[in-house]
Amino acid sequence: MRGALRLPWWLHTLHAKLMLSLVLLISLVAGSSAFMLLERAQARRLMEVEERANRIADLFGQSLAQPLWNVDREAIVRQIKALAPNPEVVRFTVTATRYGVLADASNAPQPPPPETIVRLRPIGFTPQGDAPREQIGEVRVVLTKAVTERNFAVARTAVLATLALMLAVLYIATFLLIRHLVRGPIGRQEDMVDRMASGDLDARCMVESSDELGRLATRVNVMAERLGDSTASLRESERKFRSIIENSLEGIFVLDRFHLALTNQL
Structure with a gap:
């Protein structure tokens, strides 16, 4: 038939059609499941980075109150440098209301806004006596998502490679099993029918x-x-x-x- 769909030569056997259908089905199911799980895991990892940024900002908002009230630059720098080696940290900036920036520690150039997490926390101090609590400055915490995304990309590659290996092993095992259970008996029946057709x-x-x-x-x-x-x-x-x-x-x-x-x- 002129308009009929012509299949490739390697799809002219039932064995090949069964294997192709199986590979497509397993790839679709496994690929979609892996994609959904990886997306959820990545979203969870990024949420954890945001929670760390909140905790660090809250910690500095409390621990820097006394040094900032005393304008103790060395104490402030020591505190922010203690967390600065963290690869997720881009910049810590402590600003006093009356004196401007007192400390600024950075690990790397700041990435574009979509790749950063910025948290601002006011720093308040309550003097002794009946003096009201007053805001004496603020701390700015900048973390990057790049480290988490890079680590997750490595994990994603490992997961996909493992999935591909499992699919290859499953394909080989299924290929041999179908050849033994289906292709072999069908081939022997074809031989017998050919002998009958030839007069035997x-x-x-x-x-x-x-x-x-x-x-x-x-x-x-x-x-x-x-x-x-x-x-x-x-x-x-x-x-x-x-x-x-x-x-x-x-x-x-x-x-x-x-x-x-x-x-x-x-």
């Missing part, structure tokens, strides 16, 4: 199981037996007819419909 009516399919292939082999054997019986009957009828013709003392001729019509016209 004594050939029989081996019934190896009780499943669909086994029932098909049984039906093919029944068909072969009936075909053998029919052939034997035809041969017996031919032998009798030939005996009648050869032993007849009178002339015998065969008249078909064409010659009968031609005789009537004449």
